[in-house]
Amino acid sequence: MELLFQFGLFAVLLLIGWSIGGVTERRHFRSLVEREAALRDILVFNERRPPADRDFRRAELVMGSVVIGEDYFKRFAATLRSLFGGTLRMYESLMDRGRREALVRLKEAARRQGATMVFNVRFETSSLSADTGQRGIFSAEFIAYGTALTPR
Amino acid sequence: MDLTNLETVPGKTIVRHLGLVQGSTVRSKHVGRDFMAGLKNFVGGELKGYTDLLNESRTEAIDRMVAQARAAGGNAVVNVRFSTSNIAAGAAEVMAYGTAVEVR
Numbered sequence: 001m002e003l004l005f006q007f008g009l010f011a012v013l014l015l016i017g018w019s020i021g022g023v024t025e026r027r028h029f030r031s032l033v034e035r036e037a038a039l040r041d042i043l044v045f046n047e048r049r050p051p052a053d054r055d056f057r058r059a060e061l062v063m064g065s066v067v068i069g070e071d072y073f074k075r076f077a078a079t080l081r082s083l084f085g086g087t088l089r090m091y092e093s094l095m096d097r098g099r100r101e102a103l104v105r106l107k108e109a110a111r112r113q114g115a116t117m118v119f120n121v122r123f124e125t126s127s128l129s130a131d132t133g134q135r136g137i138f139s140a141e142f143i144a145y146g147t148a149l150t151p152r
Numbered sequence: 153m154d155l156t157n158l159e160t161v162p163g164k165t166i167v168r169h170l171g172l173v174q175g176s177t178v179r180s181k182h183v184g185r186d187f188m189a190g191l192k193n194f195v196g197g198e199l200k201g202y203t204d205l206l207n208e209s210r211t212e213a214i215d216r217m218v219a220q221a222r223a224a225g226g227n228a229v230v231n232v233r234f235s236t237s238n239i240a241a242g243a244a245e246v247m248a249y250g251t252a253v254e255v256r
Contacts, residue, residue, distance in 0.1 A: 013194055020195040028197065048158060056162040061155040061232055063210070067203045071196025094196075101198075120157050126236040128202065128244070139199055141206055145234060147156040152163075 013072045021071030025093065032100050039107040043117045050119045050149055058150040060113050064105025067128065068098040069139035091138075098142035099123060106144040115148035122146065153218050154228035154255060161228050164255040170224040174249035175216025178239065179209045209246040210234065217248045226252035 050056065070078075074090040081088055102123070110118050121144060128139045154161045181202065213234075221229050232250035239245050 017194055017196065021197070024195060024197040050158065050162050059154065059156045059158070059162045061157060063234075065203060065207060065210070067199045067206065069196055069199050072194045074196060122157065122233075124234060124236070126238070126244075128238065139202070141202070141236060143210075143234065143236075145157060145232075147158050147162075149162055 014076055017072030017074065017076070021073055024071075025097065028097055028101075032097070032104060035104050035108075036100070039104060039111065041116070042107040042110050044103070044107065044121050044146065045117065045119050046121045046146075048120050050117070050147075055152045056149045057152040058113070058115070060115070060148050060150075061145065062106055062109040062113065062115070062118065062148040063143055063145035064102045064107070064109060065141060065143040066098055066101040066105065067139055067141045068094060068101070070094055075138065095125070095140070095142075098125070098140060099144070102142040102144040106146065110148040113148050113150060115150045117149045117151075118146040119149060120146050153221065155214070155218070155232055155250070156228070156230050157232045157250075159231060161230060161253075161255050164228070166228075166230070166253045167256050168226075168254040170221070170226045170252040170254065172249060173217050173220040173224060173226075173229060173252045174247060175213045175218070175220060176245055176247035177209050177212045177216070178243055178245045179205060179212075180243040181205055206236070206244065206246060209244070210248065213246045213248040217250065221250075221252035224252045226254050228253050228255045 077090050078088050124143045126141050229250040229252055235247045237245050
């Protein structure tokens with residue numbers, strides 16, 4: 001009886017993770033595509049030096065960050081996939097979402113300053129799974145930062 | 153106070169280098185946030201509570217770095233870098249460092 005209950009709970013969590021997690025992910029990707037299109041005029045570079053022939057009125061550090069966690073289904077699928085090794089697609093999409101979200105937020109911050117370019121953009125990822133390690137759920141923080149330049 | 157992660161402050165000239173300055177903070181999540189994040193973990197997606205927490209920490213780290221730079225007589229920090237590390241379960245250290253300079 002107890003075994004049955006445990007299995008039931010597991011199946012329900014898996015289903016919730018798969019359905020809600022899937023919907024959230026698709027919605028997130030749609031919103032990313034929209035916002036990326038709207039912010040296309042903000043140029044980002046990872047070059048260290050801005051062009052010397054341009055004159056800038058203002059230089060300001062800007063950043064964008066987001067913490068994203070996996071859903072129950074992803075975790076299960078990844079555990080299963082890890083038995084054989086190879087590409088973990090469920091995590092690839094998670095990392096992609098996080099990094100693009102951080103970059104979009106960086107661009108939004110740059111726009112608020114009235115900047116048109118961001119130089120020396122750096123990405124950083126840190127796993128927060130040590131925090132939630134007891135449950136084995138993986139979450140990561142993505143940050144993007146750079147120097148926003150406002151032309152004179 | 154000008155902050156950039158470039159080697160210079162565009163539009164201004166560095167007249168004096170004042171050395172490395174840094175600021176850091178260690179924060180942990182409070183129980184409510186952790187609980188919500190625990191629930192959120194089943195469905196995935198953004199963990200807003202953590203995003204906000206780490207942003208607050210980063211602002212604090214920057215403030216401390218800026219205070220050091222100001223104490224050294226600087227009015228800008230260039231080459232700013234960030235780093236985050238998990239030092240214990242439930243606690244993260246956020247650090248900001250850079251070179252304090254005087255610009256004109």
